[in-house]
Amino acid sequence: MGVGNDSPMIRFYHVSKYYRKEVAALSEVTLRIQPRQFCFLTGPSGAGKSTFLKLIIREERPSQGQIIVNGRNLAAISGRQLPFFRRSIGVVFQDFRLIPTKTIYENVSLLLTIQGMPIGERKRRAFEALQWVGLQSRLKAFPEELSGGEQQRVAIARALINRPAILLADEPTGNLDPDLAYEIMKLFREVNAAGTTVVVATHDRQLIRDFGGRVILLDRGRLVDGGE
Amino acid sequence: MHLLRKALYFFSEGLVGLWRHKGLHLFAIFVVALSLFVLGFSRYVTGNVSRLLRSWEQNLEVRVFLDPDASEELRNSLEETLSAQPTIASAAYVSPEQALDVLATIAPSFATLAEELPENPLPPSFALRLEGPMDPAAVRETIRRIEREEGVDEVLFDWDWVNRLRTYTRFAAFVGWVLFATLGFAALFTVAAIMRILALSRRDEIAILHFIGATGLTVRGPFVAGGALLGLLAGGVSLVLLALGHWLLRRDAGEDALLLTWISGTPLPWAEQAILAAGGALMGAVGGAVSLGSAKSWGDKTRG
Numbered sequence: 001m002g003v004g005n006d007s008p009m010i011r012f013y014h015v016s017k018y019y020r021k022e023v024a025a026l027s028e029v030t031l032r033i034q035p036r037q038f039c040f041l042t043g044p045s046g047a048g049k050s051t052f053l054k055l056i057i058r059e060e061r062p063s064q065g066q067i068i069v070n071g072r073n074l075a076a077i078s079g080r081q082l083p084f085f086r087r088s089i090g091v092v093f094q095d096f097r098l099i100p101t102k103t104i105y106e107n108v109s110l111l112l113t114i115q116g117m118p119i120g121e122r123k124r125r126a127f128e129a130l131q132w133v134g135l136q137s138r139l140k141a142f143p144e145e146l147s148g149g150e151q152q153r154v155a156i157a158r159a160l161i162n163r164p165a166i167l168l169a170d171e172p173t174g175n176l177d178p179d180l181a182y183e184i185m186k187l188f189r190e191v192n193a194a195g196t197t198v199v200v201a202t203h204d205r206q207l208i209r210d211f212g213g214r215v216i217l218l219d220r221g222r223l224v225d226g227g228e
Numbered sequence: 229m230h231l232l233r234k235a236l237y238f239f240s241e242g243l244v245g246l247w248r249h250k251g252l253h254l255f256a257i258f259v260v261a262l263s264l265f266v267l268g269f270s271r272y273v274t275g276n277v278s279r280l281l282r283s284w285e286q287n288l289e290v291r292v293f294l295d296p297d298a299s300e301e302l303r304n305s306l307e308e309t310l311s312a313q314p315t316i317a318s319a320a321y322v323s324p325e326q327a328l329d330v331l332a333t334i335a336p337s338f339a340t341l342a343e344e345l346p347e348n349p350l351p352p353s354f355a356l357r358l359e360g361p362m363d364p365a366a367v368r369e370t371i372r373r374i375e376r377e378e379g380v381d382e383v384l385f386d387w388d389w390v391n392r393l394r395t396y397t398r399f400a401a402f403v404g405w406v407l408f409a410t411l412g413f414a415a416l417f418t419v420a421a422i423m424r425i426l427a428l429s430r431r432d433e434i435a436i437l438h439f440i441g442a443t444g445l446t447v448r449g450p451f452v453a454g455g456a457l458l459g460l461l462a463g464g465v466s467l468v469l470l471a472l473g474h475w476l477l478r479r480d481a482g483e484d485a486l487l488l489t490w491i492s493g494t495p496l497p498w499a500e501q502a503i504l505a506a507g508g509a510l511m512g513a514v515g516g517a518v519s520l521g522s523a524k525s526w527g528d529k530t531r532g
Contacts, residue, residue: 057439059439080443083438083441083442083443083444083446084441084443085441086439086440086441087440087441091439091440097432097435097436097439098436099432099433099436101244101248101433110436110437110440111440111441111442113237114237114437114440114441114442114443114446116230116233116234116237118233158440162441
């Protein structure tokens with residue numbers, strides 16, 4: 001299932017999330033993110049950025065409200081369907097989350113492997129994804145042999161291998177120096193230009209200024225700016 | 229084809245997992261092999277005890293005492309009748325003189341007393357060996373039939389001893405199975421605990437698999453396959469240990485030792501060896517599956 005031209009790719013409707021009774025990680029958030037849109041999600045620490053992303057991949061469930069992602073109501077997705085839903089979303093984290101005991105090729109092609117794709121096709125797609133991020137020569141290396149920036153590029157290649165409709169990035173440049181952060185953001189822009197909806201959570205105002213796009217501002221769980 | 233690729237993925241990942249965490253897995257194989265060895269050894273002991281009891285049962289003798297006045301013709305006819313019984317393996321005639329010789333061997337004072345009497349008081353008899361394994365109802369029926377034969381004075385068979393042996397055999401088998409079940413569960417919990425430690429050491433990997441969209445089966449599969457391989461290896465090691473123990477026992481007991489008459493030729497029957505190895509694999513697989521009981525929550529509570 002996908003979305004029509006006018007339907008939002010992500011829709012939050014009066015969404016709240018409480019971890020404890022009186023502490024709201026998100027409060028009454030209502031917004032739409034259109035297909036092929038590039039968004040920054042920003043705000044100070046504890047604003048609810050990570051919770052927002054976790055709700056989109058249904059790592060967390062909202063305490064109140066409805067979330068529609070790629071045409072699907074997340075509340076209606078069963079536990080069995082959840083892995084298949086997640087395959088339509090690429091996720092990149094600040095700490096890369098590569099498997100240290102697997103090679104770069106194995107890390108990037110992991111989703112294709114568990115889907116049972118033939119090895120020839122896996123190799124071709126992994127090569128393409130790594131070529132996209134400029135690391136096609138490091139197929140056989142292990143993550144620890146790569147720099148932080150290279151590891152993040154591998155993580156992006158892994159997130160893109162299944163050609164997802166949405167790419168979510170949670171502080172993807174948090175562990176990188178400004179030059180590398182810039183390179184990574186350029187990659188996200190290219191991914192977006194190819195038609196993927198991209199949501200980048202960051203508190204780096206300079207990056208937001210340099211790359212522009214829609215900015216969704218959260219503060220203490222409330223949507224302060226950029227809702228529509 | 230798709231399923232085959234999945235199975236290959238599970239086993240190759242399981243194997244890679246074993247190899248990449250060599251130290252932990254070697255320790256796991258050692259512990260599981262030890263559990264399986266104890267399990268196999270309990271079957272070895274109880275199996276051989278049961279075997280010994282069964283062999284004693286088969287050696288039990290039915291003694292048919294004849295009328296001292298029975299003619300040789302009647303005796304020969306009786307011997308033919310006895311030998312034709314399906315429950316009887318052999319019938320050996322024991323003359324009064326032979327009976328006296330036996331008595332002299334086992335109770336010399338009684339033999340002296342008997343020799344002082346004007347004539348040998350011991351009656352002629354047949355010593356019957358039963359066809360094993362013994363069916364008490366059939367033996368009872370045979371004895372009843374023999375008692376009705378002409379020239380037969382009395383038939384003696386130690387039913388008390390048979391019943392006692394039967395009780396011991398049943399008890400040995402019961403103890404064997406209780407031990408087997410108890411140690412089996414202990415081995416299963418050991419495997420599950422070790423696989424849990426292994427799973428914990430790979431919790432980041434499990435969390436990654438969850439967020440990229442791996443199904444529960446895909447996450448669990450390599451652990452189940454790895455557990456099965458570990459269990460199979462441990463089963464193999466335990467069989468080698470059992471064979472070694474069996475060989476040492478036979479070697480050190482000496483060629484003429486009484487012990488060797490009741491110890492089986494192989495450590496365990498082949499079927500039980502296969503069960504031990506397959507059981508190891510099954511326990512490993514179950515342990516691998518159980519170890520990830522909360523794996524879903526690991527995936528759902530990733531940092532961020």
